[in-house]
Amino acid sequence: MADVEFELTVDGTTSAVEAGFSESLLTVLRDRLGVRGPKVGCAHGRCGACAVSVTVPGEDAHVLCACLVPAAIVAGCAVSTIASINGPDGELSDVQEAFLAEGAVQCGICTAGFVTAATELLDTNPDPTREEIEGALYGNLCRCTGYGRIVAAVEAAAAGRREATS
Amino acid sequence: MTGGIGESVRRPDGPAKVRGEFVYAGDLTADDVLVGVTVRSPHPHARITRIDTTAARATDGVHAVLTADDVPGDPWFGLTMRDEPVLAGDVVRYAGEPVVALAAVDAATARRAARAVVVEYEVLPAVTDPEVALTAPPLHPQAHPEGNVYRHVAYTCGDPDARGVVTVENTYRIGMQDPAFLAPEAGMATPLPGGGVLLEVATQWLHSDQQQVARALGLPPEQVEVRLAGVGGAFGGREDVTLHTHACLLALATGRPVRVEYTREESFLGHRQRHPGTIWLRHSADADGTIVAVEGRVLLDGGAYASTSPVVITNTVTLLQGPYRVPNGRFEGSSVRTHNPSCGAMRGFGVPQAAFAHEAQLDALAAALGLDPLEVRLRNALRRGDVATFGQTLDAPTPVREVIEGVRDLPLPTGPAKAPGGVGRAAEGGTVRRGVGYAVTIKNLAFSEGHTDESTATVSLRDGHATVHCACAEVGQGFVTVAEQIARTVLGATTVTVTQPDTLIASAGSTSASRQTMASGTAVHRACEVVRDRLLARVARAGDLDPATLSIAGTTVCAAGRPLTEVADAAPGHTVRATEHFAHPDTYPLGSTEGGMYVGFGFSAQRAVVDVDVDLGLVSVVQIASCQDVGTVVNPTQLLGQIEGGIVQGMGLALMEEVVVVDGLITNPHFEGYLIPTIVDAPEVVSTYVTDPEPGMPHGWKGVGEPPLCTAVPAVAAAVRAATGLPLPAVPIKPEHIALGLGSTPTVTWTTPRPAAPSSPGRAVVELDPTDRTGTWDAEGATGA
Numbered sequence: 001m002a003d004v005e006f007e008l009t010v011d012g013t014t015s016a017v018e019a020g021f022s023e024s025l026l027t028v029l030r031d032r033l034g035v036r037g038p039k040v041g042c043a044h045g046r047c048g049a050c051a052v053s054v055t056v057p058g059e060d061a062h063v064l065c066a067c068l069v070p071a072a073i074v075a076g077c078a079v080s081t082i083a084s085i086n087g088p089d090g091e092l093s094d095v096q097e098a099f100l101a102e103g104a105v106q107c108g109i110c111t112a113g114f115v116t117a118a119t120e121l122l123d124t125n126p127d128p129t130r131e132e133i134e135g136a137l138y139g140n141l142c143r144c145t146g147y148g149r150i151v152a153a154v155e156a157a158a159a160g161r162r163e164a165t166s
Numbered sequence: 167m168t169g170g171i172g173e174s175v176r177r178p179d180g181p182a183k184v185r186g187e188f189v190y191a192g193d194l195t196a197d198d199v200l201v202g203v204t205v206r207s208p209h210p211h212a213r214i215t216r217i218d219t220t221a222a223r224a225t226d227g228v229h230a231v232l233t234a235d236d237v238p239g240d241p242w243f244g245l246t247m248r249d250e251p252v253l254a255g256d257v258v259r260y261a262g263e264p265v266v267a268l269a270a271v272d273a274a275t276a277r278r279a280a281r282a283v284v285v286e287y288e289v290l291p292a293v294t295d296p297e298v299a300l301t302a303p304p305l306h307p308q309a310h311p312e313g314n315v316y317r318h319v320a321y322t323c324g325d326p327d328a329r330g331v332v333t334v335e336n337t338y339r340i341g342m343q344d345p346a347f348l349a350p351e352a353g354m355a356t357p358l359p360g361g362g363v364l365l366e367v368a369t370q371w372l373h374s375d376q377q378q379v380a381r382a383l384g385l386p387p388e389q390v391e392v393r394l395a396g397v398g399g400a401f402g403g404r405e406d407v408t409l410h411t412h413a414c415l416l417a418l419a420t421g422r423p424v425r426v427e428y429t430r431e432e433s434f435l436g437h438r439q440r441h442p443g444t445i446w447l448r449h450s451a452d453a454d455g456t457i458v459a460v461e462g463r464v465l466l467d468g469g470a471y472a473s474t475s476p477v478v479i480t481n482t483v484t485l486l487q488g489p490y491r492v493p494n495g496r497f498e499g500s501s502v503r504t505h506n507p508s509c510g511a512m513r514g515f516g517v518p519q520a521a522f523a524h525e526a527q528l529d530a531l532a533a534a535l536g537l538d539p540l541e542v543r544l545r546n547a548l549r550r551g552d553v554a555t556f557g558q559t560l561d562a563p564t565p566v567r568e569v570i571e572g573v574r575d576l577p578l579p580t581g582p583a584k585a586p587g588g589v590g591r592a593a594e595g596g597t598v599r600r601g602v603g604y605a606v607t608i609k610n611l612a613f614s615e616g617h618t619d620e621s622t623a624t625v626s627l628r629d630g631h632a633t634v635h636c637a638c639a640e641v642g643q644g645f646v647t648v649a650e651q652i653a654r655t656v657l658g659a660t661t662v663t664v665t666q667p668d669t670l671i672a673s674a675g676s677t678s679a680s681r682q683t684m685a686s687g688t689a690v691h692r693a694c695e696v697v698r699d700r701l702l703a704r705v706a707r708a709g710d711l712d713p714a715t716l717s718i719a720g721t722t723v724c725a726a727g728r729p730l731t732e733v734a735d736a737a738p739g740h741t742v743r744a745t746e747h748f749a750h751p752d753t754y755p756l757g758s759t760e761g762g763m764y765v766g767f768g769f770s771a772q773r774a775v776v777d778v779d780v781d782l783g784l785v786s787v788v789q790i791a792s793c794q795d796v797g798t799v800v801n802p803t804q805l806l807g808q809i810e811g812g813i814v815q816g817m818g819l820a821l822m823e824e825v826v827v828v829d830g831l832i833t834n835p836h837f838e839g840y841l842i843p844t845i846v847d848a849p850e851v852v853s854t855y856v857t858d859p860e861p862g863m864p865h866g867w868k869g870v871g872e873p874p875l876c877t878a879v880p881a882v883a884a885a886v887r888a889a890t891g892l893p894l895p896a897v898p899i900k901p902e903h904i905a906l907g908l909g910s911t912p913t914v915t916w917t918t919p920r921p922a923a924p925s926s927p928g929r930a931v932v933e934l935d936p937t938d939r940t941g942t943w944d945a946e947g948a949t950g951a
Contacts, residue, residue: 109399115184
């Protein structure tokens, strides 16, 4: 299949891309654009290590597995990777800070995906129940932590947001 | 003092990890880099009749296509026996075995070229049943002409024919577990001027890699520099060489950097699994539950190549006794070669298998005698000073009673729990029953049976900034944090850098066996102490003070307890440096009269609470309460991370994780078919500790990483048995085991008590078989030191 040409906006930067028709967003990000925050864990949509946030113009952002999405499909959308997540002045975001404080990071290969998914959760639901946290994060696998510290980190970040707005 | 030992210091690599900026092995790249791929055998046993690489070589963009003929050095490698070909040349012995390695300009070209490689096979019968392999003709006569047994161990203690009033016996089965670290194998090799090569790779053991790669390349080890690349989890699965040698061969053949990254499927095929096994156990006890005798037999399927199979089997056999006093026993076991995937190290290293079996037996014994399961365990608990069945005196704290009491008194969870089944729960469930189960385990810590357990660290200090250099592989466990904490506490350093591990310093051994805080942590501690003493001597000389009166408190140098100067200002511009080595006291092979087999032990107790849908066979683990013997708490948050992570991996083995091998072929080499626990499956964990300092270790620290997994497997199984009333003698416990009630019940026999014969040789170990061989590691440390 011949290559296709399209423009891709990643973390605010628009690039011209020439890629295979069905080449995944993950491959284009990592191998063609050198954007390596999204990780390769399974390349089958089962682990969430490659999670990115994609915004279709005029719609809400959605967290997707970049390994499952052909890159050409998201031409014209805004793709945000972990590199777009940070706090004011480039500091760590509250979610990132909570992941460190609670010990939610060990080897860290899953962390970018978890932070991406947890950030979307708290941006849309600042006071999630335990069940809602599980519902938002069950697509992300972690092999090191046993998830306990990850849940604690999301709860801590949510508590921080509640305090900030109360 | 902030940031020292005992505090929940944050990981120094954490900020880069939460930003997605940490560089993992799979992120490595370079100018002119080529991509290497591996062509693998689709057959578990076949003769290679023809390899034709013409078309692959002719593919545009392909720079090298290598076969066994292109291996310049030793064609064989391996962690214990050198029985595995770098590339198979004449015979393949497992499905997935590497046959051809090639490098091309990009991944797509490399994969296309790999498809163009022609390998013709004459398929041979595969021996995939370890019972058959035990007595089959040698499967690998070149390397192992005497048979298929990697190691057979057998010993007795006391009078194995002694009997109490009851015996219980059953046969237990443990499935093959995959380490399933989330970052597949990856590395990059770069040719160096002068004919050498730099290998940056995600590994657990740099110096073992260096030794094995150098031998295959026909180079002296110093021509192969191994540097740790960012590691995305390990759990034992990165202890063996996989892509390492292939990447280096391709780099030297092309003169360009070559990166190799496995797919998830290749990862399942390419690395070693946890040994599946069958364990028969018979316990005899008095009416009050006191164990009179234990007999056990183990058969582990080691798969096609030895890896650590000769070492793992000893752990399983010797720790069949569990954390209990066993005065009389007969123990035997083998790890055996088959044409199944190779098995080797995985967190727990033979002990989860033993623990699953002995804890099921303890519960069966309690049930037969009408006793409380915890009372039976307390009655038999090992204590300091006891002699283990394998002849070693437990001369360090042995808090078995304490860890049991630590979980016994914790409140049970209340309130509604989620429906069983995790992500796969059914919309309409059946009858749910709750069960509570307990397990207690003993895990040996560090290398054993004479395998040198050592590490070396270099520490330098300048203006309050400490730099730590050690070959200890950081794989996610948090050694980098612990090293920082040590430098802060001992040196009063204000900032610390832990440099990337490499083979320019002596070996730190493997990041495995729960050993790195003990070995490398102690080496760092010693180096820090020497640096501290040299700094204080310098301060004493400059100020004409008695060095004996000087000390460091926090970040301050004190004289006779009064602040004198900050460490950062104590010797402006001057670097103080020291390199120190640590080795545990020697250990000895099973049966030796010179000393014990093991460096030390960790003990752990857990209580699992589960909800089981008995109609659908689905399980939810509601809570696991843990009490573990941890020596001292070095970093509370990281310790909890080890406990929770280990528990969930153990729960995975108990309920869902199994590499399914049919006729030598893995049928589920992917996360669609190999299920690891998700956030929905993970239980609440309540973690408590017994802190009885380990003698001979700074601050009394000891290894903590493996016991949580070892204990979770039997604890979860016990809870599911309690909920269902089923015997469940195999893990993983699958839905059909529960829904259809599959699995044999322990046999209970009432016996006439027969005390141990007075002539029985006490607790001395008796080797039954003079042909027993100990496993031998390659002496990797010699070149690094």
